[in-house]
Each structure stands twice: as structure tokens, then as C-alpha cells.
Amino acid sequence: MTTTTTAPAETATLALRDVTYRYPGTDRDVLRGISASFTSGAVHTIVGKSGSGKSTLLSLIAGLDTAGSGEVAFNGTSLAAADRDRYRARDIGVVFQGFNLVTNASAVQNIVLSMNISGSPVKDKAEHAYALLERLGISREDATRPVLKLSGGQQQRVGIARALSHDPAVIIADEPTGALDEKTEEAILGIFTHLAHVENRCVIIVTHSKRVTQIADVVLGIKSGKIGVVGGHR
Numbered sequence: 257m258t259t260t261t262t263a264p265a266e267t268a269t270l271a272l273r274d275v276t277y278r279y280p281g282t283d284r285d286v287l288r289g290i291s292a293s294f295t296s297g298a299v300h301t302i303v304g305k306s307g308s309g310k311s312t313l314l315s316l317i318a319g320l321d322t323a324g325s326g327e328v329a330f331n332g333t334s335l336a337a338a339d340r341d342r343y344r345a346r347d348i349g350v351v352f353q354g355f356n357l358v359t360n361a362s363a364v365q366n367i368v369l370s371m372n373i374s375g376s377p378v379k380d381k382a383e384h385a386y387a388l389l390e391r392l393g394i395s396r397e398d399a400t401r402p403v404l405k406l407s408g409g410q411q412q413r414v415g416i417a418r419a420l421s422h423d424p425a426v427i428i429a430d431e432p433t434g435a436l437d438e439k440t441e442e443a444i445l446g447i448f449t450h451l452a453h454v455e456n457r458c459v460i461i462v463t464h465s466k467r468v469t470q471i472a473d474v475v476l477g478i479k480s481g482k483i484g485v486v487g488g489h490r
């Protein structure tokens with residue numbers, strides 16, 4: 257990431273209090289009364305075996321699903337009482353493992369499309385997209401080529417730029433480096449660290465990668481429906 261930065265994001269806290277979750281039609285709680293908090297300025301990783309409930313937890317944090325009992329609160333307001341469409345469009349940015357880009361469209365078009373969907377008030381959306389992409393190391397020339405013609409690392413930079421397009425306080429990522437080689441993973445992790453430590457965003461990454469957990473400020477582990485701090489630098 258270049259050294260140009262935006263103003264630090266506002267301080268945000270996401271808090272889970274005694275959250276339980278069970279998929280409809282099943283008889284088992286995937287999450288069993290979990291409590292945790294996620295703060296601005298820190299990289300948090302969530303680890304756990306396959307099927308332990310990591311993606312389920314991310315979808316509750318992203319406001320895509322609601323807890324069976326307990327509360328997920330953003331800056332003190334329960335998501336159950338909040339306008340979740342607005343929360344998703346303004347406060348949270350999501351980065352996916354498979355990038356989830358429209359591959360025959362350009363990076364700029366992908367970002368403008370996302371800004372249109374989230375109702376962004378920015379007037380010159382293309383210019384905003386070019387500037388974001390440039391901060392993430394994507395040149396104007398690469399920004400106008402079909403995404404399919406970019407490397408995996410470049411595509412993930414575009415995915416991150418898209419997640420940042422509405423300047424969210426919280427960035428969540430599900431296995432964002434799973435499809436990348438080690439060197440590219442390192443570059444992408446540098447971006448996430450910058451977003452937390454320099455831009456004061458709250459970064460939450462679900463991962464199986466040891467390297468991602470090594471750079472985390474807080475490592476949370478999920479096991480048997482429970483969550484706890486299992487490592488990190490804080």
C-alpha cells in the first residue's frame with residue numbers, strides 16, 4: 257500500500273454477548289453462548305477446525321444473519337435494533353477468498369457497481385475507485401483491464417479496494433489469502449495490517465493460515481461452539 261492514507265476511521269467496537277446460533281431445521285447449536293469483542297486498530301483472526309462455526313460467526317458480524325439468542329452490537333447498538341442494510345452498506349466491508357469479482361468487467365467497473373448497489377453518495381465514483389485502487393498498488397492501466405486478466409494477488413487487491421469503497425470502520429475477510437502464494441500473501445497481509453494499525457480500522461480475518469495468525473494482534477479460537485483468545489500480540 258502506498259503511504260498516502262485517509263483520515264483514521266472512527267473508533268469502533270463490535271461486541272458479541274452470549275450469542276447462540278442454530279441453523280434452521282437442525283438440532284445442534286453451532287455457537288453456544290459466545291462473547292467476544294473486536295476493536296479498531298487491531299487485526300483479529302478467528303481460527304478453528306473446519307465446521308467449527310467460523311463462517312457462521314462472520315455472517316452474524318456482517319449482519320447477514322441474526323443470532324438465535326444473545327446480541328451482536330456495533331458501537332453499543334444491537335444489530336437486531338439497527339438498520340442492517342445501512343450497517344452493511346456503511347460500516348462493514350467484506351473481502352472474500354474467491355474475490356467474488358465480475359471477471360469480465362474491469363476493476364474500476366467492479367468498484368463502481370458495488371458503490372451503486374450500496375447507494376454511495378460519492379459523485380465521481382470512477383475517480384474514487386481509481387484513487388482507491390492506486391492506494392492498493394493497482395495502476396490506472398490495470399484498473400481498466402478485465403479483472404480476469406489480473407493476477408490472483410491483484411484481484412485480491414481489487415477485492416479489498418471494493419470493500420473499502422464506502423470507507424467502513426470494520427473489514428471482515430473469509431480466508432482472504434487462501435488462493436495466494438506466500439509472497440503475495442505477505443503483501444496482502446501488509447495491507448490488512450496497514451488498514452488496522454495506520455487507518456485505525458477493525459480488521460477481522462477467518463483463516464487456516466499460520467502466517468495470518470502470526471501477524472494478528474488477537475487470535476480467537478472456536479471449538480465446540482465456544483470462543484476464546486488463544487494468541488496474538490496484545
Ligand SMILES: Nc1ncnc2c1ncn2[C@@H]1O[C@H](COP(=O)(O)OP(=O)(O)OP(=O)(O)O)[C@@H](O)[C@H]1O
Pocket residue numbers: 279280282286304305306307308309310311312313
Ligand atoms: N446452511 C446451513 N444449514 C445447516 N447447517 C449448516 C449450514 N451452514 C453451515 N452449517 C453447519 O454449521 C457448522 C459450522 O459451519 P461453518 O461454515 O460456520 O464452519 P467453518 O468453521 O467456517 O468451516 P470451514 O473452515 O470448513 O469453512 C458446520 O457443522 C456446518 O455443517
